[in-house]
Amino acid sequence: MTSAGTHATQDGGGGARTLTAAAVASAVWGRVIGDADAVVAAVAPLDRAGPRDLSFLASARYASLLANARAGVVLVAPDLAETEGAQVKARVVVEKPHEALLTLIPRLYQPPTRAPGIDPTARLGRGVTLGDGVTVGAHAVIEDAAAIGDGSWIESHVVVGSGVTIGRDCRLHPHVALYPGARLGDRVQIHSGARIASDGFGYVFREGAHQKIPHVGRTIIESDVEIGANTTIDRGSIDDTVIGAGTKIDNLVHIGHNVRIGKLCLIMAQVGIAGSTHVGDGVILAGQVGLSGHIEIGKGARLAAQAGVFGDVPAGETWSGYPARPHRESLRSHAALFKLAGMIRGLEKLLARSEG
Amino acid sequence: MTSAGTHATQDGGGGARTLTAAAVASAVWGRVIGDADAVVAAVAPLDRAGPRDLSFLASARYASLLANARAGVVLVAPDLAETEGAQVKARVVVEKPHEALLTLIPRLYQPPTRAPGIDPTARLGRGVTLGDGVTVGAHAVIEDAAAIGDGSWIESHVVVGSGVTIGRDCRLHPHVALYPGARLGDRVQIHSGARIASDGFGYVFREGAHQKIPHVGRTIIESDVEIGANTTIDRGSIDDTVIGAGTKIDNLVHIGHNVRIGKLCLIMAQVGIAGSTHVGDGVILAGQVGLSGHIEIGKGARLAAQAGVFGDVPAGETWSGYPARPHRESLRSHAALFKLAGMIRGLEKLLARSEG
Amino acid sequence: MTSAGTHATQDGGGGARTLTAAAVASAVWGRVIGDADAVVAAVAPLDRAGPRDLSFLASARYASLLANARAGVVLVAPDLAETEGAQVKARVVVEKPHEALLTLIPRLYQPPTRAPGIDPTARLGRGVTLGDGVTVGAHAVIEDAAAIGDGSWIESHVVVGSGVTIGRDCRLHPHVALYPGARLGDRVQIHSGARIASDGFGYVFREGAHQKIPHVGRTIIESDVEIGANTTIDRGSIDDTVIGAGTKIDNLVHIGHNVRIGKLCLIMAQVGIAGSTHVGDGVILAGQVGLSGHIEIGKGARLAAQAGVFGDVPAGETWSGYPARPHRESLRSHAALFKLAGMIRGLEKLLARSEG
Numbered sequence A, B, C: 001m002t003s004a005g006t007h008a009t010q011d012g013g014g015g016a017r018t019l020t021a022a023a024v025a026s027a028v029w030g031r032v033i034g035d036a037d038a039v040v041a042a043v044a045p046l047d048r049a050g051p052r053d054l055s056f057l058a059s060a061r062y063a064s065l066l067a068n069a070r071a072g073v074v075l076v077a078p079d080l081a082e083t084e085g086a087q088v089k090a091r092v093v094v095e096k097p098h099e100a101l102l103t104l105i106p107r108l109y110q111p112p113t114r115a116p117g118i119d120p121t122a123r124l125g126r127g128v129t130l131g132d133g134v135t136v137g138a139h140a141v142i143e144d145a146a147a148i149g150d151g152s153w154i155e156s157h158v159v160v161g162s163g164v165t166i167g168r169d170c171r172l173h174p175h176v177a178l179y180p181g182a183r184l185g186d187r188v189q190i191h192s193g194a195r196i197a198s199d200g201f202g203y204v205f206r207e208g209a210h211q212k213i214p215h216v217g218r219t220i221i222e223s224d225v226e227i228g229a230n231t232t233i234d235r236g237s238i239d240d241t242v243i244g245a246g247t248k249i250d251n252l253v254h255i256g257h258n259v260r261i262g263k264l265c266l267i268m269a270q271v272g273i274a275g276s277t278h279v280g281d282g283v284i285l286a287g288q289v290g291l292s293g294h295i296e297i298g299k300g301a302r303l304a305a306q307a308g309v310f311g312d313v314p315a316g317e318t319w320s321g322y323p324a325r326p327h328r329e330s331l332r333s334h335a336a337l338f339k340l341a342g343m344i345r346g347l348e349k350l351l352a353r354s355e356g
Helices: A021-027 A060-068 A097-108 A327-355 B021-027 B064-068 B097-108 B327-355 C021-027 C060-068 C097-108 C327-355
Strands: A031-034 A053-057 A073-076 A090-093 A182-184 A195-198 A203-206 A209-212 A219-221 A232-234 A241-243 A318-320 B031-034 B053-057 B073-076 B090-093 B182-184 B195-198 B203-206 B209-212 B219-221 B232-234 B241-243 B318-320 C031-034 C053-057 C073-076 C090-093 C182-184 C195-198 C203-206 C209-212 C219-221 C232-234 C241-243 C318-320
Touching (some): A021 A031, A021 A073, A021 A090, A053 A060, A073 A097, A195 A219, A203 B097, A232 A241, A327 B327, A327 C327, B021 B031, B021 B090, B053 B097, B073 B097, B203 C097, B219 B232, B232 B241, B318 B327, C021 C031, C021 C090, C053 C060, C073 C097, C232 C241
Parallel strands (some): A053 A073, A182 A219, B073 B090, B182 B219, B195 B232, C073 C090, C182 C219, C195 C232, C219 C241
Antiparallel strands (some): A031 A090, B031 B090, C031 C090, C203 C209
């Protein structure tokens, strides 16, 4: 096949490029201890890093691993700089080893290469407009009147519905489906199997049947949003469903019709958000949280994993549990409950006595 | 591409057709106040409706929006008919604005047009039978001996397994997979990425391994069922999995092997139903509800969001919580629990005194 | 189409082969009562089995069904051998009717037939290596440098990322996507729509944005693993995500980056496992369980449905509830809670009196 749709060098093997300990240090404003010429070509955790691997030690909790580590270069936090570890060729002392890795990985792993162009097996509808440097992969289907911005990458088996607009430098992984009504900003990344702008769940019971409410609203995905694998985001019924700029959504999340999510939110795996609920900027929803419909989650609020939320949550607060309450209250209730189990018999006696 | 598989006019933009305020009123048995000749071409919410948009005001809660609304025509409930709103050209007074919209949307938004026919990139197996007016989209795969009824629409990238039968006027959105064993009635609609008749989760531990129980049952989807995006419905092991006529299922729902769902149920997003459980007619399961295996949910029962159900639920009752109980009991327990947190120290003292 | 990708005889209808009651008995070391020449061609449950169907009666709970059963042959447990059931031609007495079925189904239902070979519509990248007897279905995409072992079956619409390795006798159902970084052992079966080695959910907030942590780890699926429909398993960030040999995973499960699952685990539908959590061998996670990140679940532990687990769970223990506790404790707490609801007023009075 053409290289359209390929992710040739993303396979975790690295080795495409190399760095010396000295180069690592200068890239992250660090200080070398040991062999400044030690060469690394990939990143690996301390316990399985080899002589050509870059690794890191960020917390004292894992310091013992360094003793037997055989990594070429290890990024270490200042307070751990002297940790024992004889087989390591070089260590680079840096304030935040984790963040340093972010800077270094792109220098060791080149980005997935792909040739711009339309794979011959792709199907383009009437009146489709493509920007410069767009890649369309094998068997992709772009329906009538869709528009794709400069540099965007539509991978194999993606289906883009008619009239959909996609901004610049977006990436749609294999098997993504965008129903008509989807509107994507720039640099949006959508993972395999996500469904955007599918019909919402809305019916009116009439004449002995659940009659479908036609969905004619849109799904607006603002710039710099990332959406996880197999996540579903419904289109609005009449109003729009909106995901704010810079928000990141994990796998298997459900977002119902007319929901509005603010900017820079983090929404973790298997969260469910029912129709017409509004989520403010910077909100964090942990895994499996459920939000009922037509409620407001204030700016910067946080919901703990599995929280079941049936009412509004004030800005900045952390809530948890079912039904969700301020986290402190939930903790106190759970503590009280587990004490109660041991007291209940005694309390029953007390009551009996006082009432008898 | 051919127009097979396209949803050309579903993109929420409307504009394909127009209605005057007078035409709107006569269509919904309403009464015009204002300019009977005002023309609308699309539907929009009050806060962003323009002069050529139809909007609605159904509840006093949103009455304030009318003051600044610039819609062409607004459907209003009788008690809100006189609400202030000078920039609106016309209002149509009608008993149920929401239901009136259902009648009007199809008149403004023509249904997605598609040409019957088989896209040249589709693959048909041996002995496939297709009814009149069937559409098969790009890259679809119809395996041996499958049968598709008159007027059904198989969109791009759908895979229909061998021997599968599909009734009349069904619609399968992109990337749907029907394993062998699937049997669909008429007017069934299945959204993108749903998996029907996949193997159930059944193993016997023998000779040090989980040995797979072969699944040879069917998945029967009766007429007028709608199934959401990325939902999975397993085939029966020996018996069948059955979804009753007119039942509607939301996104990311899991339905295990041998489950039987009655008619006209509503099953909301991320519900999970374990194997061999039976759900009666007209049951409502709210988001993220979990039903354990081999239980009975009686006709017309309702389960609140996130309920964890481990036993039978009587017909007509509303249950909630974990473990699920009648809703009243659950509410009383939660209220008692949150009171308890403030009482627990005092109660401990009382007990100590009474016992010491 | 070619038969690549077809499951011609899996459709639950059976009839491809037949067995006499005598043959059934000898296959499962059972004893015939009645007509040893009775012929069966398929398997069906007692309530709808016909004269050419094999059925079974394993528990007294269903004994009444035998009275009206019209099955050709029924497998019965010894203690139920004499159960009344005049219309059944023959019964075969066997210790474990359920397990006997496992032996018999493959003799009645021939395995799905498929011709080895590459469908002409499949796309193969550069440097792809295929073993003997590999089948690649319609529209499948195998990217550069991927390797597929002998006898493996890649069904239609599967996307195999560049550099992915797949062992012998694996089966990937339609619409599976393997991102680069996926490594499959032998006899791995992955159901429709599962996403393997997608990017994990990892960001660092820097310069006013959630900056993506590049994921360069692998997803290692060991031999004899089965993965359900629409399940997502993320690749490791730097370390690997690992699924141990013989583990079975149901539909719509989420497994985060760097998670390690042991051997022979059972993970049921809609379970979510957050990043870097380790699950020991033989663990059972029931439906909708949530495990938070960076925790340890000991060997052979069991988590009840919907459990929310925020800390380590010792080997061999059964835990339940939210927050998860040893099952006994959870039961006692719930019992106490439901008693409390009836006592709370009385207790308030007691406290008032004692304090006033």
